Amino acid sequence: MPIEVVVKxxxxxxxxxxxxxxxxxxxERKQSAVMQDxxxxxxxxxxxxxxxxxxxxxxxxxxxxSKEDVVPLGANRFMHLISPLIAAVPAIVxxxxxxxxxxxQFGDTRLSLVAADPDWGLLYIFAIGSIATYGTVMAGWSSxxxxxxxxxxxxxxQMISYEVTMxxxxxxxxxxxxxxxxxxxxxxQDTTFRVLGFxxxxxxxxxxxxxxxVRLPAWGIFYQPLAFLxxxxxxMAENKRPPFDAPEGExxxxxxxxxxxxxxxxxxxxxxxxxxxxxxxxxVATIFLGGWAIPYLSxxxxxxxxxxxxxxxxxxxxxxxxxxxxxMTKVVVMIWLQMALRWTLPRFRYDQVMDLxxxxxxxxxxxxxxVTGFVMLLVEG
Amino acid sequence: MTTQEIxxxxxxxxxxxxxxxxxxxLRNTVAAAMSLxxxxxxLAGIYVLLEAHxxxxxxxxxxxxxxxxxxxxxxxxxxxxxDEFAPxxxxxxxxxxxxxxxxxGAELIRLLSGELPEPGxxxxxxxxxxMVGISLYTDYVLLVExxxxxxxxxxxxxxxxxxxxxx
Numbered sequence: 001m002p003i004e005v006v007v008k009x010x011x012x013x014x015x016x017x018x019x020x021x022x023x024x025x026x027x028e029r030k031q032s033a034v035m036q037d038x039x040x041x042x043x044x045x046x047x048x049x050x051x052x053x054x055x056x057x058x059x060x061x062x063x064x065x066s067k068e069d070v071v072p073l074g075a076n077r078f079m080h081l082i083s084p085l086i087a088a089v090p091a092i093v094x095x096x097x098x099x100x101x102x103x104x105q106f107g108d109t110r111l112s113l114v115a116a117d118p119d120w121g122l123l124y125i126f127a128i129g130s131i132a133t134y135g136t137v138m139a140g141w142s143s144x145x146x147x148x149x150x151x152x153x154x155x156x157x158q159m160i161s162y163e164v165t166m167x168x169x170x171x172x173x174x175x176x177x178x179x180x181x182x183x184x185x186x187x188x189q190d191t192t193f194r195v196l197g198f199x200x201x202x203x204x205x206x207x208x209x210x211x212x213x214v215r216l217p218a219w220g221i222f223y224q225p226l227a228f229l230x231x232x233x234x235x236m237a238e239n240k241r242p243p244f245d246a247p248e249g250e251x252x253x254x255x256x257x258x259x260x261x262x263x264x265x266x267x268x269x270x271x272x273x274x275x276x277x278x279x280x281x282x283x284v285a286t287i288f289l290g291g292w293a294i295p296y297l298s299x300x301x302x303x304x305x306x307x308x309x310x311x312x313x314x315x316x317x318x319x320x321x322x323x324x325x326x327x328m329t330k331v332v333v334m335i336w337l338q339m340a341l342r343w344t345l346p347r348f349r350y351d352q353v354m355d356l357x358x359x360x361x362x363x364x365x366x367x368x369x370x371v372t373g374f375v376m377l378l379v380e381g
Numbered sequence: 382m383t384t385q386e387i388x389x390x391x392x393x394x395x396x397x398x399x400x401x402x403x404x405x406x407l408r409n410t411v412a413a414a415m416s417l418x419x420x421x422x423x424l425a426g427i428y429v430l431l432e433a434h435x436x437x438x439x440x441x442x443x444x445x446x447x448x449x450x451x452x453x454x455x456x457x458x459x460x461x462x463x464d465e466f467a468p469x470x471x472x473x474x475x476x477x478x479x480x481x482x483x484x485x486g487a488e489l490i491r492l493l494s495g496e497l498p499e500p501g502x503x504x505x506x507x508x509x510x511x512m513v514g515i516s517l518y519t520d521y522v523l524l525v526e527x528x529x530x531x532x533x534x535x536x537x538x539x540x541x542x543x544x545x546x547x548x
Contacts, residue, residue, distance in 0.1 A: 076409075076411075076412075079411075079412075079415070118434065119434060119509050119510075120434045120435060120438050120509070120510060123434075123435070123438035123439075123442070123510070124438060126438070126442055127425075127437075127438045127441035127442050127445075127446070129446075130441060130442050130445065130446025130447065131418075131422070131441065131445060131446060133446060133450055134415070134418060134450075137450065137453055138411075138415065141411060141453075141457055149457065152457070153454065153457065153458075156450050156453065156454055157454075159450075160446070160447050160450055160451070163442075163446065163447070180510060
């Protein structure tokens with residue numbers, strides 16, 4: 001058991017955080033270049049080889065590591081030095097509960113593609129997220145700079161406010177899937193449902209059997225489309241990337257909470273945002289896009305179909321690879337969506353960010369809970 | 382020592398040290414607030430060891446996260462130091478703190494001098510959101526509703542106070 005945990009932790013730290021996050025910085029630059037009709041990052045090279053600009057992340061890290069690490073005069077030295085770590089660690093430990101695949105039975109050994117699988121998985125993510133607030137708040141306060149302090153204040157207000165909506169917007173999902181466990185949520189979405197079934201259940205109009213093929217994957221986004229939009233908005237606001245980057249707001253408060261940071265400590269803030277982009281993508285994919293589930297192709301179908309020809313062990317292994325690939329595809333799609341939003345929408349003004357949270361998303365998420373409960377009562381009662 | 386015991390002592394020591402750090406850190410209120418966060422998070426760790434998973438998560442979300450961030454908000458905006466607190470009220474604060482410490486100490490001595498109860502078997506699902514939710518909405522539903530009424534009154538009261546100043 002301990003070996004398994006070590007392997008999974010290493011996979012997360014080395015592959016997801018160590019390798020994927022730098023690639024995301026490249027994706028962001030390249031995508032913004034494409035969207036703005038530029039060539040984009042293509043100058044960093046080793047002996048004339050640029051690899052499409054893929055060497056830029058390495059050049060970035062070299063530059064950041066070799067820069068002077070400045071602590072401003074009058075700053076709280078300890079807090080200033082530790083704040084980037086408080087921001088980065090919650091982002092990394094969030095991966096612990098993201099299921100990269102289901103549970104697979106190879107003879108006597110069970111293999112599960114999630115590092116930790118607590119019953120309260122989603123609550124864990126929310127708890128981790130609320131700790132991340134301190135990284136930015138303390139960074140803003142400890143820098144002894146009024147712009148930083150303003151940025152820290154904005155970050156604190158924004159992150160606490162959106163935490164509320166983020167939690168409330170997925171209550172409907174808890175009700176539909178009857179669980180907070182992320183692996184169970186993914187498992188529950190590994191099936192399909194009749195699209196026209198609601199006619200029968202709610203209005204008593206029988207649906208003819210020949211329309212039975214009109215099915216959708218039982219994904220969260222189809223059960224709770226409003227929750228999907230609200231959760232995505234709330235969790236992107238938690239990450240403080242544009243269009244929700246009022247805490248940075250370089251046109252008004254210069255760079256906000258990380259104004260006084262230089263070198264790798266600035267890099268840590270920067271990286272933690274990118275690491276969080278992947279966490280968000282994984283979380284949204286798990287809750288709303290079926291996790292590792294392949295649409296219209298359930299686990300039993302794969303293992304049963306391929307297993308009868310090539311043996312169950314091979315079929316299970318194939319199934320695991322397919323599920324992992326499927327999950328990563330969804331993650332990539334969600335990362336693309338976040339990047340596209342980031343380069344499409346202008347920054348919200350600070351009061352607009354707050355209005356969106358308290359006046360639009362909060363009432364809508366409460367209404368969503370009531371409507372979901374009402375429909376579920378009708379369906380079950 | 383088992384892993385659980387090691388973790389318990391680590392969290393307990395961290396909780397005590399950071400609590401002392403909070404109380405003794407008179408010159409720097411922000412550092413005191415951050416010590417409070419560490420105390421809250423270590424308590425959450427102890428709750429996890431006690432299988433009270435929901436309480437642990439809520440401990441971090443509400444106390445570790447939201448409430449102390451609000452403390453920080455006030456502290457940072459006012460930038461208070463210890464000598465700037467209203468001097469006339471100090472004896473009242475000290476009296477209240479003394480009473481609380483005395484009560485807690487007396488209870489601790491009473492518990493430790495008597496026979497400690499044997500640990501019993503936990504019912505399945507103990508401390509999870511399911512069991513807590515069921516007992517909250519069946520056995521304690523009246524208390525939950527009363528608490529929600531109290532919170533609603535607090536929200537409305539805060540709104541009225543803030544509104545008067547804006548107008």
